[in-house]
Amino acid sequence: MTAQPTLKPERPFFSSGPTCKPPGWSVDKLDTRSLGRSHRGKYAKGRLKYAIDLTKELLGVPDDYLVGIMPGSDTGALECAMWTMLGARPATVAAWESFGNVWIQDAAKQLKLKDLQVLEAGYGEIPDLTQIPQDNDVVFTWNGTTSGARIPNTDWLAADRTGITINDATSAVFAMEMDWAKLDVTTFSWQKVLGGEAQHGMMILSPKAVERINSYDPEWPLPKLFRIKKKGKLDTSIFEGATINTPSMLATEDYIAALEWVKEIGGREAMFARTNANAKIVKDWIEATPWLRNMVADPAQQTNTGVCMVFQGEWIDSLSDEDKAAVPGKIAKKLEELEVGFDFNGYRDAPPGLRIWCGGSLESEDIARLLPWIEWAYEELKAGNL
Structure with a gap:
């Protein structure tokens, strides 16, 4: 028989989301000056913009890409991208775990895309991504949170492809390098690799994604939380600290603390x-x-x-x-x-x-x-x- 061990983990938190807080984390270390303030006021909006800017800096996002805070965690950010951008051309949704399968259901049963290719693989496997036509829009999950399977590279995406790529990277960013040149929409949530709080998502847009939003209006109605256009064009204030609905400033400060820890360690x-x-x-x-x-x-x-x-x-x-x-x-x-x-x-x-x-x-x-x-x-x- 194996003897019962004597040493226990000092921080026994092994959840895949929300994940373990950064070492040394304590609630009393959070900057609370933005709490009890309007998120549209100068100070709180400045903190939201700081979170955006620090995200962009630490992830190495290109200067001409936009980074914004979205409601509804990674799900809200990803579905906003699908609802506002898909339908303009043929699309492929590739899935190999539970969340990717949700995106398939969205595309097939909710949006009812007319020209849709579905690629599926079981848990622990990845489908043959080379089957995806380069002129298709594509939705995929960089890293399968529930299956432990990730894409090994982006060789299957041509540098000059005409379709847009929508990348669910929620359990990948800050753990794997993103190939930004081939990514048009990248989404993630605060509660994964950084150990932040839930309900807030990030959406990162390439110039090609911005052009799609500006030039295309889907045929289906959009709920308020997905309306990222104003007067027919992308509402760029969302990427400057404004938000579609009221964010938690406490969760924002927690996210900022995690980002500052990442910067501090290298x-x-x-x-x-x-x-x-x-x-x-x-x-x-x-x-x-x-x-x-x-x-x-x-x-x-x-x-x-x-x-x-x-x-x-x-x-x-x-x-x-x-x-x-x-x-x-x-x-x-x-x-x-x-x-x-x-x-x-x-x-x-x-x-x-x-x-x-x-x-x-x-x-x-x-x-x-x-x-x-x-x-x-x-x-x-x-x-x-x-």
Whole structure:
């Protein structure tokens, strides 16, 4: 039997969203001068603009791209892009996990796009993206939050393609470099890699995306939260600190604190390094553990953020389907009771397994301390003690 470990993670937060706060985070460190103020007033609007400018700086977004704050988290930002830009030409939606499948449903059942190509792959795989015509608009997820599969490169996107690209990058930015030259719309939310609060999304537009918005009006009605045009053109005030509806200034200050921490430690490159180091610990452990395998077989497609794993071997194969499905949850529940690790069970719609978030806000030592506890809980469960 595996002995019960003695060391627990100091910060046992392994959720894939909202994710672990940056090291040293404390609510009393937040600048609260914007609270209780109108978000349209000079000071609060200036803080929103500062969040936009710092995002653009740290992500290396080109000068001629626009960055704005949107309601509804990444979902709101991504769907705003789909509702306002798609329908002008044939479109492709590529999906290989739950959120990408939502974008397919949006395109097929809500927008009812007339000339739509759908590319799908199961959890742990990515479809053949070279099938996408270069004159199609394309919606895709850079990194599959619920499957652990990411695109290995953007070679499948031609530099001179005529269609626009809409990139859901919510669990990728600040963990992977974005190929901005091939991206027209990129969206993400504050509560993923940076450990911020939920309900606010970011939308980054290329000049080609701006031109599409200015020259195209979709045939369907748009809800207020998706109306980003004013007098027939893109409302550029959204990208200068104005917002479509009222934002949380407390969440904004929390996001600013996370951005300032990233800048302090060395920018996005430092975040890439921290994330890669964290993911290597988990991936190496999976490789050395015979009763686990990475949900993604191709190493080039394995994420460095929400690393997903499934169980294998003689014991797991001997169980009924119901009992197999219960194994990850029992392990996660036991370690939560012991306050060893929170929220590292797999996504509810994914194949039963575990998912450990490895983004740059986590400390490697905490991840390393979690893994022996999983081994212990697995052996306890196998012996009938859980």
